[in-house]
Amino acid sequence: MKRVFSKLITAVWVCFSVSFSFAQDADVPLQHEVYPYIDRLDIKGLTGESVSTDYKPYSRRAVSEIFSKSNTKKFSARDRAWFDLTRLAADDDFVDKTQGKGVLKKLYQNRRDFFRVKNDNFRIYMNPIGILGAGVDQHNYTPGLVQESLLNYRNSRGVRVRGTAFKRLGFFTEVTENQWKAPVFMRNAHTQSGVLAGENFVKIF
Secondary structure: OHHHHHHHHHHHHHHHHHHHHHOOOOEOOOOOOHHHHHHHHHHOOOOOOOOOOOOOOOEHHHHHHHHHHOOOOOOOHHHHHHHHHHHHHHOHHHHHOOOOOOEOOOEOOOOOOOEEEEOOOEEEEEEEEEEEEEEEOOOOOOOOOOOOOOEEEEEEEEEEEEEEEOOOEEEEEEEEEEEEEOOHHHHHHHHHHOOOOOOOOOOOO
């Protein structure tokens, strides 16, 4: 019985170690602009080596390696600026080498992040989220009923935090609070079904 228990503990430890080793850092979100840009570099044969573009998402470490090995010798000034801007958005190693003007000695120490902590054990990047938009419906979609205001708007505030711990564990979280007046057809769908597509929790105000 002790041998069976010992083997079970060993198997669990091995599985945990393997899964932990693959969680080296947080992946780049699939909607990030770096993906079509890397595809473009790969099509032009500028990535230095073949990139498995069919397997996504990429880890941030993999993205850093792709950019560091890319051949940019024949880039025009415009191509170089685009390359650096995209790299700045996705390559943490590159960002950590840049210097920002800084605000209150703690904020914007690099060219990308509102707040950053970097030492031998931790990398933490924190950025605010702010979205403000407004528009007008072309159609009301409520014929025969009292005409509602066609003005739609969205006001979102939040924070995005991500990083790595002990060079092994990656983490990412994003929290937002939204005030949103959706188009009439979406409000009608919510009234009928009680569900608003793409949203987890809806509070009417």
